[in-house]
Amino acid sequence: MNVLLIYPEFPDTFWSFKHALQFVHKNSSNPPLGLLTIAAMSPSNWNKRLVDMNVTRLTDDDLKWADMVFISAMIIQRESTHEVVKRCKTAGKMVVAGGPLFTGEWQDFPEIDHFVLNEGEITYPQFLKDFENGTLKHIYTTTEYADIRQTPVPMWELLDMKRYDSMCIQFSRGCPFGCEFCNITAMLGHKPRLKSSAQIIAELDKLYELGWRRNVFFVDDNFIGNKKALKDDVLPALINWRKGKVGTNFITEASINLADDPELMKLMTDAGFISVFVGIETPDETSLTECHKSQNKGRSLMDSVKRLQRNGLQVMGGFIVGFDADTPSIFQRQIDFIQNSGIVTAMVGLLQAPFGTPLYERLKAEGRLNMEMSGDNADGTTNIIPKMDMHELKEGYDTILKTIYSAEGFYKRVKTFLTDYQPVSSPVHLEIQEVLALFRTIWKIGILSSDRGYYWNLVFWTLFHEPKKFPLAITFTVYGYHFKRVSELHVLEGAAA
8 A cells, every 4th residue: 555645835924934944955844743643653564655745846656656645734734735635636546634624624625535533543543444444434533532642653754854944743732721712722622631751752762863953843732731740750851861962952832831930941941942932912911811811811921031031941922913802002012022022933913713712603603703714823814803993903913013023123122032041051063054054144134135234233243242142143034034024925915905
């Protein structure tokens, strides 16, 4: 059996880092972890081939080789997925699909033969059993939650690893919080389910044996959902694993209450964590109450961010405008918070209501859903009818993007961050492409770009004030290049619409 695993293409988005990846000659930020895990769960006598369309083309020869095609996709890959399915069916192939896109929209893909939905550790074995018996059903679904202690090590050997900027690992599923707009708990539950430290170490060992030395992204939606397991088991195991190794720093997502736990922050940085994505959402307490973001309430979000930075963790932040409680003052308040916090990687989006969330159900009952959700958190679109005038909301949103990703706003924010950030020293691992990236930034940003004055100002300011953070400053110039390109694209598209 020849099984072709296809991951459709992402559009140019905030998180694609498409324009930034060019500087280090990479094609994609992360590989398709779900497909690699499904491959590992498949019969060992099946021949498997992965086509990640974000790093390579899907050829007619690939389709000719395949007996069966597996597709996994997120909502943002919808357009590419329709094209892939059409090609597969034109080639006469049986198509099996799973992943977040199909969980909410499987009815929109009538050409697909079989759907393996929800948690693959439960539904995929059912599919395999029926496949063996010749009794396949159209849809495999479950309301149960999987024991991810049984999840195998992903088949990273299917990848061309040099095409990626980071690898992915999942430690937990589920989140103890109940944010109204988030579909994580709807899909994965409130009680975090965990892998063992032995599983995590086995996955890291495999990556390291394959030669991986770049960043590893723990894709948990809230890495600190079970602090006790982290402190007692997983983080000590990671600290021990790092001994004698270089590179392989970790990135993850966590709730803001991480800043309340000095012990946990220290364990994470000792284990090699350098950056966390945090859902800040809004500095407005009324809007936080509206969306049930309880973990963000009753605190100085600014102080929490600064505490994380001063404990060695870079903060990537998610921000939202368009809550019912938002007034026109929110746009400047968001700008002020982002600039003063020094959150360099600030993703700002209009409020959206994903399928299956409490927000979706509430707005559906109020008759306030108006379109299909794009799946892009920062493209300036929304599938809801807001309380604020839509023109005013869009205009205010565009103002935020134009301000925080202008050269003046962005480079000023980088300096704020570099001043406050206290990195934990670790063995430096540089690849040749990272060294060459410095010269590419000099040419592309320092010479050709209209932002060259700001670039050189940051270079010399960093060398004089924060010389040990110079590599990070250069990295941020690349981020700024990407963010500006993406924000300009969305602002222009919005104006055209």
